[in-house]
Amino acid sequence: MNMIQDFIVYLEDEKGLSENTLESYNRDLRQFKEYIKENDYDSIDQVNKTAIITYLMYLQKKGRAASTISRSLASIRxxxxxxxxxxxxxxxxxxxxxxxxxxxKLPNILTLKEVEILLEQPDINSPKGVRDRAMLELLYAAGIRVSELIKLDMEDINLDMGFIMCSRESTNERIIPIGKMAIEMLRDYVSNHRNSFIKNNIESALFVNYHGKRLTRQGFWKIIKSYTKKANINKKITPHTLRHSFAVHLIQNGADLKSVQEMLGHSDISTTQIYTQIVESKIKDVYKKAHPRA
Known part of the structure; x- marks a missing residue:
């Protein structure tokens, strides 16, 4: 099982996978390695189909979700x-x-009112509040992933033209328009507050932490967790929730699925179609509540 690291290097060099994806592969395979070792398999060539089925059953008994087991099998395969x-x-x-x-499972989304409540939580009278508000506004305005948000550099935003340039891992760059609220908050942050965080003028990251370094995923998680608690919204809110809400609200207001797919950066439109299911289910709920003969 010392070939795991060689495999991870192969995925990184040849496939250009993201750091998070590589970590998932590594974690799945290390756990599989421990199981194989505990069950006295001397070499990877000895592992047969029965052994892998038994391992999947072991994961199920431990209470792992079907999605986690499927991912583990995909990693092993x-x-x-x-x-x-x-x-x-x-x-x-x-x-x-x-x-x-x-x-x-349909993704959890926020209503327009809930989005407004969440976005209003940062105190925009402080540099940190302006930075946080700019990040939240941008997540909702562009529907980007948190990994994409923290990778943005200063050169990736064009506030005069109203768009950002975003790359997903090693795929082609995509241009995403952003609305006036996001533009205003980004302009305020960049013009008046970013320099209060910066310790080194060569730092290219758009969003930085108190140490003047690029904000991390963990750092952003703490930020949105604190504002979720402050907003007192009775829903599970993750950084991805704003992305889901972005997609659903666009479709509800007439955006075509192909355009939403391009903005989200989905390679397959079937991934985007789940948002139409949310819209349709909401329409059915409205009908059942409002129609006298429903």
Whole structure:
């Protein structure tokens, strides 16, 4: 199992996967390695289909979600395909193994009012509040991921033209328009407050922390968690919630699915279609409540 690191390097160099995706692969395979070691398999070539099925059942008994088990199987499958290609194993034990069926859960979204309440939580009379408000406004205005938000550099925003340039991992750059509220808050932050955080003038990151360094995912998680608590909204809110809300609100107001797909950076439109299900379910709820013969 010392081939795991070689596999991770391969994914990073050849596939250009993000750091978070690489961490998921590494975590899944390390856990699989521990299980194999505890069950006395001397080599990876000894692992057969029965062993992997038993491992998946072990994960299920431990209460792992179907999505987690499916991801683990996908990681193991990719790993064995890699080993097969470089001649380290003679067979792929994952062939014809099916992932557990997953219940498709509709993503949690905020109403327009709830979005307003959340965005109004930062105190814009302080540099930190202006920075935080600018980040929240931008997340909702552009529907970008948190990983994309924290990777933005100063050169990626054009406030005069009203757009940002965003890249997802190693894929092509996409241009996303942003609204006037996001533009105003970004302009205030960049012009009046960013320099109060900066310790080194060569720092290129748009959003920085108190140390003048690029804000991290963990740092942003703490920020949105604190404002969620302050807003007293009785919903589970994650950084991705604003992205989901962005998509649903666009579709509710007449945006076509293809345009929303492009703004979100989805490679497959079927990923974007889940937001139409949310809109349709809300329409059905309204109908049932409002129609006298529903």
């Amino acid at each position: 990719s790993f064995y395909q890699f080993l097969l290609n470089i001649g380290k194993v003679s067979k792929d034990p994952t062939i014809n193994l099916q992932s557990p069926k997953q219940e498709k």
